Amino acid sequence: MRYEARQSGAAQTGARADRKPKETQMGYKVVVAGATGNVGREMLNILAEREFPVDEIAVLASRKSLGTEVSFGDKTLKTQDLDTFDFTGWDMALFAVGSEPTKKYAPKAAAAGCVVIDNSSLYRYDPDVPLVVPEVNADAVLGYSKKNIIANPNCSxxxxxxxxxxxxxxxxxxxxxxxxxxxxxxxxxxxxxxxxxxxxxxxxxxxxxxxxxxxxxxxxxxxxxxxxxxxxxxxxxxxxxxxxxxxxxxxxxxxxxxxxxxxxxxxxxxxxxxxxxxxxxxxxxxxxxxxxxxxxxxxxxxxxxxxxxxxxxxxxxxxxxxxxxxxxxxxxxxxxxxxxxLRKGAALNAVQIAEALGQKVLKKG
Known part of the structure; x- marks a missing residue:
């Protein structure tokens, strides 16, 4: 049996009633880092399911997974190297790579002007990084600008x-x-x-x-x-x-x-x-x-x-x-x-944060 959750305003960017016709809507340049893992793949699934407004998407992985193919809606994408990727000009990056790689690459992305939505525990307790569950504290995304990073909470x-x-x-x-x-x-x-x-x-x-x-x-x-x-x-x-x-x-x-x-x-x-x-x-x-x-x-x-x-x-x-x-x-x-x-505890919440960021800050979609 399947059920649908009632969505909050911050969580319903994917609701068709609130969206512009697809052909007239401006989209975002989105990065998914850690795209070959359980959470990264789920992020791609949910971005597609919720019809998140994407103009361009890049999927990143470590060198050992370089070239691995992942699905995004009806598209098949090849992973690029996280170590050499240039985040300049990208709007937001959903990170699902663990704390150690995040420590290295998230500041790099943030410094390039790309807002990082991080699924690791690295930034959750940083007072300058908002920790967001959109149904609970969606307005907290407005604090992203101190470090250009937003943290996703622990799944439990x-x-x-x-x-x-x-x-x-x-x-x-x-x-x-x-x-x-x-x-x-x-x-x-x-x-x-x-x-x-x-x-x-x-x-x-x-x-x-x-x-x-x-x-x-x-x-x-x-x-x-x-x-x-x-x-x-x-x-x-x-x-x-x-x-x-x-x-x-x-x-x-x-x-x-x-x-x-x-x-x-x-x-x-x-x-x-x-x-x-x-x-x-x-x-x-x-x-x-x-x-x-x-x-x-x-x-x-x-x-x-x-x-x-x-x-x-x-x-x-x-x-x-x-x-x-x-x-x-x-x-x-x-x-x-x-x-x-894997959804509300990780990937879905990250996508909902991206939706809230789009609605409240970037305002393209």
Whole structure:
């Protein structure tokens, strides 16, 4: 079953009703760096799906992937060398290359006048770089000019703040307790391959596949460890959710997270417990979320009346289910939240940032 998310003004550049006829519309010169990876390919798919106004597009990769062909709509493009590419004259570059290459190439692109929309963690906590989820804080793109860079949040944070923001606007969230169930695609192709190979090996006892990408066997298992451990016992993934929620939504919100890798190929799930300053009835919360941008509520109190990662794959929406009162505290709610982490958690959010940048700043499309 497929569902469509309600889109916010910042997120609906691709909506035909709001667009000029294609033949009269000015477009952008767009770069996708890291075009051969999972997120880079998804960026190209979503740019095409949403009919982002592109006059010219360049797809970049490292030298080992040079010349690899990737699809953009009905076109086939050959990758160019990220190391030698000249960003002069290009409007925006969507980066999906990881923190180390970003550190080298993003300033180069920014200095050439090309606005970088970065999917890595490198700039997320830089006070001079806006961290943007368009359904939540689209106006933050206006702060891009300090470094000519806009940051895309962590995948687990992105879907959570889409659900938190409309409830925060109504009842002011004080505290969030979240447990994540994160798919292996969040660890890239190597993570997906490891789950696939280990799953096959379970049924073939003579073939053993020891953990490489993950710390323990991921097939038929769950691992409460994503990224490195920090001094206070939390992992960096958990710290990211805390820091990014504060930067995107409200620095006064207290967040505690437990992030877990699960044997699912695509789609992150989250169990979210919220404490608010003002009482918020579960029925009102459900109505608020139904009207909120980017959210689809699937919440029937019956077998199968909720969303799971399988249903969210390939969809734009952040799905919210299991909305119910928490009777253990005065003003508490519980939610179940799922989303395609390669889309809303990465590629879709980056494209939505590009749309917001186009609407609010560059204004060609």
């Amino acid at each position: 944070t992105a879907q959570m703040v889409v659900a938190l923001k409309p409830l925060h606007d109504r009842a002011k969230i004080k505290r969030v307790v979240v447990s994540t169930y994160q798919s292996v695609s969040g660890a890239g192709k190597e993570g997906m391959d490891e789950l696939w190979d280990q799953t096959k090996a379970v049924y073939n006892p003579v073939s053993e596949v020891p953990p490489k990408k993950f710390q323990k066997q991921i097939a038929f298992n769950v691992i409460p460890h994503i990224d490195v451990f920090m001094e206070d016992g939390s992992t960096k993934e958990e710290w990211k959710m805390v820091a990014e929620t504060k930067k995107i939504v409200d620095p006064s919100i207290k967040v505690t997270a437990t992030c877990v890798r699960v044997p699912v190929f695509v789609g992150h799930a989250e169990s979210i417990n919220i404490e608010t300053e003002d009482f918020l009835d579960e029925d009102e919360a459900r109505d608020i979320l139904r009207e909120a941008p980017g959210i689809m509520v699937i919440d029937k109190r019956e077998a199968g009346g909720y969303a799971t990662p399988v249903e969210c794959v390939g969809d734009y929406a952040t799905f919210v289910s299991r909305i119910r009162q928490d009777s253990t505290i005065e003003n508490g709610l519980n939610l179940w939240c799922v989303s395609d982490n």
